[in-house]
Amino acid sequence: xxxxxYKVSVTIPIYNVERYLEKCVxxxxxxxxxxxxxxxxxxxxxxxxxxxxxxLIEQHHLNENIHVKLLQNTENKGVASTRNxxxxxxxxxxxxxxxxxxxxxxxxxxxxxxxxxxxxxxIVWCDYIHVYDDKQEVVNQRFSEDPIACxxxxxxxxxxxxxxxxxxxxxxxxxxxxxxxxxxxxSEDLRxxxxxxxxxxxxxxxxxxLYYYIQYRNLAxxxxxxxxxxxxxxxxxxxxxxxxxLKKMNLExxxxxxxxxxxxxxxxxxxxxxxIENFKTWRDIFPESNEYIQDTDLPWHYxxxxxxxxxxxxxxxxxxxxxxxxxxx
Numbered sequence: 001x002x003x004x005x006y007k008v009s010v011t012i013p014i015y016n017v018e019r020y021l022e023k024c025v026x027x028x029x030x031x032x033x034x035x036x037x038x039x040x041x042x043x044x045x046x047x048x049x050x051x052x053x054x055x056l057i058e059q060h061h062l063n064e065n066i067h068v069k070l071l072q073n074t075e076n077k078g079v080a081s082t083r084n085x086x087x088x089x090x091x092x093x094x095x096x097x098x099x100x101x102x103x104x105x106x107x108x109x110x111x112x113x114x115x116x117x118x119x120x121x122x123i124v125w126c127d128y129i130h131v132y133d134d135k136q137e138v139v140n141q142r143f144s145e146d147p148i149a150c151x152x153x154x155x156x157x158x159x160x161x162x163x164x165x166x167x168x169x170x171x172x173x174x175x176x177x178x179x180x181x182x183x184x185x186x187s188e189d190l191r192x193x194x195x196x197x198x199x200x201x202x203x204x205x206x207x208x209x210l211y212y213y214i215q216y217r218n219l220a221x222x223x224x225x226x227x228x229x230x231x232x233x234x235x236x237x238x239x240x241x242x243x244x245x246l247k248k249m250n251l252e253x254x255x256x257x258x259x260x261x262x263x264x265x266x267x268x269x270x271x272x273x274x275x276i277e278n279f280k281t282w283r284d285i286f287p288e289s290n291e292y293i294q295d296t297d298l299p300w301h302y303x304x305x306x307x308x309x310x311x312x313x314x315x316x317x318x319x320x321x322x323x324x325x326x327x328x329x
Contacts, residue, residue: 004093011086020101027103033110034065080188097163108210112167122200128211161190186235262289
């Protein structure tokens with residue numbers, strides 16, 4: 001075990017978010033935990049994000065016990081590689097991640113750190129809050145504190161697969177050589193979380209809502225992906241990585257959940273398809289998952305259309321395409 005200079009290191013990747021930075025940065029600069037490290041990494045933003053960030057820090061960095069690092073990638077790397085830059089630069093006992101268009105409770109990392117220390121946990125996670133234009137909703141994350149049960153929770157969707165509501169021992173990354181998959185910027189955090197929870201000896205749930213997850217800006221890749229006809233190969237590769245890891249660790253009982261992940265990753269190709277060729281593309285990506293379509297939350301008509309496509313029956317899919325054209329959906 002190596003010496004840790006700080007209690008917690010928080011990585012914040014920055015890319016074209018100048019309009020949304022202030023609330024995030026101020027929530028971090030006002031953390032009540034002493035000896036915390038904030039690592040801001042600009043991924044070659046084309047707007048004024050980095051200049052805005054520097055200005056905010058110059059104006060509001062008043063607590064000498066909050067240590068700030070400002071880093072800039074020499075080329076645009078994507079969020080996965082940028083997370084690795086933060087991991088390599090971190091000097092904290094525990095690691096956390098915050099997206100730059102979200103914000104956190106000012107005592108988030110003090111509460112998570114104290115819980116991790118009191119329980120001797122490798123990972124602590126908490127509830128979070130979905131923030132909409134006109135309301136906020138708490139997302140409860142109460143779950144079994146058994147690490148393998150949590151792996152199932154992650155792949156089934158019962159547990160949030162992102163990094164942002166978690167505090168993770170840095171040594172857990174280092175001892176198991178866990179890194180984010182360079183160049184694969186969709187579900188990279190889920191892939192990593194599955195590995196981290198598998199190798200964790202002890203994990204703890206904290207019954208507090210500390211992270212504010214913005215829902216109304218529509219910036220996230222996942223939100224855009226589901227609304228457009230896009231073959232997201234990076235997402236597919238990370239799901240393959242999760243599947244490979246589960247097989248390697250003899251967790252084949254979780255593979256049906258992976259089939260659901262495969263279906264989710266290509267749902268937009270079914271929902272937004274505008275031609276028979278589009279539907280064939282949906283069918284031929286992860287074809288082994290198609291039989292699980294009835295287990296999804298899709299409306300019945302999409303399940304019916306999917307069944308017709310898989311059976312190579314094209315009358316109803318063609319009628320469906322025509323109906324969408326008439327309705328301009």
